Amino acid sequence: AAFDLATLRRQAPEVEWLDDEAQRKRASRDFSWFSPVLKRALDCARAEAVARPADQSQALAVIAACARQGVPLTLRGAGTGNYGQCVPLHGGVVMDMSRLDRILGIADGVVRVEAGARLADIDTAVREHGWELRLMPSTYRMATAGGFYAGGFGGIGSIRYGSLEEPGNVLAAKVAPMTARPEPIEVRGMAVRDLYHAYGTNGVLLELEYALAPCLPWVERLYTFAAFMDAARFGHALAHAAVDLRLLTVLDAPIPPLIGLEGKVPDGQCAVLMVVSRTGVEVADALAAQGGGHLAFEQDHAAAFGTARSLIEYTWNHTTLRALRRDQAITYLQSDFPPGQALELVEAMRSRYGAEVLMHLEFLRRGNVPSCAGLQLVRYRSEARLREIIAEHRAAGVYIADPHTWLLDEGGRSNPGQMALKRRFDPHGLLNPGKLTTDGYEGLKP
Ligand code: FAD
Incomplete structure (x- = not known):
């Protein structure tokens, strides 16, 4: 359907509608520029208008108006996603949900x-x-x-x-x-x-x-290790101990100076960052000592929380963000190492790629079993080489959730229940079109 903002405004008159170029551009972007592949593909996508409902009844009015006219509707929270999730590939309306904040x-x-x-x-x-x-x-x-x-x-x-x-x-x-x-x-x-x-x-x-x-009495701690596999084994052992943790991150030696931790981590050392309950500190120290690790930094979590000082903001995809700020030739992978073989595969992949793929591990639980994920930093050469690295990981038994596609079903996280709900709640295929290979928008890809 041809886009007609005047009709949308008339049908949802209470709602704040924005349509100048700068606002449409701002509301059409997220953090998908972490991927050079997505950056290239998604940069030109634009909403035709942005709706900013102030409450739920206004949000329903926007939905109704778009549905009546067959206008695509893409939802936006803060726009911090990494896969172009909230980028409106086929224009239409972006609905900013941030005022529904009660x-x-x-x-x-x-x-x-x-x-x-x-x-x-x-x-x-x-x-x-x-x-x-x-x-x-x-x-x-x-x-x-x-x-x-x-x-x-x-x-x-x-x-x-x-x-x-x-x-x-x-x-x-x-x-x-x-x-x-x-x-x-x-x-x-x-x-x-x-x-x-x-x-x-x-x-x-x-x-x-x-x-x-x-709420537990948490403390943020950073340990340093000379050898990467000692740091990884420490992380693995701590993840399996009966210690309360909120975060457990392992960074290979080139990463700390890339992300602004050079003041805390001596050159050439690997780092393990954690948020651990005070009751677990003694065990963490003892396990670290077994692997030759040293406590290099400590701060109260509650005091640092909510500031850029918190170790939290050096982990997960903040590691990638900070590295990208210093070196724009970097991108990343998202991987899962199968429990049981995790350390072996981490070691094998690390020695296979050397400086091309730097190890960043995040320990987590899957189905209540401690497990190890990777958000490796990749020195980007070309899309072909990136695809090759992904294929080689998969062939070696490392699961990759591809962060270089905007397609939900290719990123590896869609399921039949989602699709059944889609048929029921989006019968005309208007919600965030272009993100599923099966949503009828094939051939319209950017
Ligand atoms: P948006 O980006 O606005 O939206 C995400 C998706 O949700 C879009 O598809 C959007 O259409 C949809 N959506 C938004 N609101 C609604 C709604 N009301 N109804 C239906 N659909 C809706 N993610 C993690 O999981 N863990 C991390 O540790 C993490 N670290 C990150 C670090 C950095 C530096 C960056 C840039 C990203 C990171 N992310 C991480 C990704 C992202 O920040 C998070 O997933 C975040 O929770 C997304 O929230 P948002 O409000 O920004 O969502």
């Missing part, structure tokens, strides 16, 4: 929020009741509750609670269908997982219920 209730270890609430604000609110968010991306200061569930994975806290997908981390969602008369529906229990990491292609999240964790 915290609706905190009780019995559960918080209910509107989808546009920022994770940092939610965490501050629940902290007053002795709770904290179980899971947060390292972008928690900006990221929204809805954007995290629809486009994220986990991060801080994943060593304890796994990913957002693990049953029990997100308990419910209120979701609106993309129809001319959208009636929101409450989805609870296992069914809520069909909305997880679906890029807003199968419904508009209006509210979410996140399960909380009791």
Whole structure:
């Protein structure tokens, strides 16, 4: 359908609509420039208008108006995704959800929020009741509750609670269908997982219920090691110990000076960063000593939290961000090393690629089993070489969730439940079109 903003405005007159070039451009971008492949492909995508609803009824009015006219609708939280999740490949309207930011209730270890609430604000609110968010991306200061569930994975806290997908981390969602008369529906229990990491292609999240964790006395610690495999083995041992952790990151020696840790990590040393409960500190020290590691830095987590000083903001994809700021020829991989063979494969891949692929490990739980993921820094030469490196990892038995595609089903995280929900909640295929190979928009790729 031809885009007609005047009709949209008329049908949703309360809503703030923006359509100048700078605003449309800003609302059409995210952090997909981490990938040179995505940067090239997605840079020119533009929303034709941006809607900024102030509350849920205005959001429903935007949905109804777009559905009536057959206009594509792409949702935006804070726009911090890395895969072009909120980039409107086929124009239409971008709906900025960030004003739907109410915290609706905190009780019995559960918080209910509107989808546009920022994770940092939610965490501050629940902290007053002795709770904290179980899971947060390292972008928690900006990221929204809805954007995290629809486009994220986990991060801080994943060593304890796994990913957002693990049953029990997100308990419910209120979701609106993309129809001319959208009636929101409450989805609870296992069914809520069909909305997880679906890029807003199968419904508009209006509210979410996140399960909380009791707030522990956390401390941030950084250990240094001369040999990378000693650092990796330490991480592996600590991940398997009965020690409360929120974060456990291993960085190969070239990475600390690339990301601004040169003041804390002597040249040529590897680093292990962690957020550990005070009760676990002695065990961490003892295990580190076995591998020749030394404590190089320590700070109170609660005091550093919410600032760029926190070690959190040197981990997960903040490692990549900081490296990219110093060296624009860098990109990254997202990998999972199969438990049981993790250390062997880490060692094999590290020696295979040398300086071309630098090891950055994040320990986490999968199905409650300690496991090891990689966010390796790659010295980018060409797309062909990047594809070769990915294929070689896969052939060696390392799972790769490809961060160099905007296609949900090619990134490896779509499931049949998501697709069934898509047929039900987006019968005309208008939500974030172009992100699924099966959404009928093949051939229209940028
Ligand atoms: P957006 O980018 O705005 O949106 C993400 C997706 O959700 C889009 O597809 C969008 O259409 C959809 N969406 C947004 N709101 C809604 C809604 N209300 N209903 C339905 N769909 C919706 N991710 C991690 O998981 N862990 C990390 O540790 C992590 N670290 C990062 C570090 C850096 C430096 C950067 C740049 C990114 C990182 N990310 C990480 C990715 C990203 O920041 C997170 O996933 C974040 O939670 C996304 O939230 P957002 O509000 O910015 O979502």
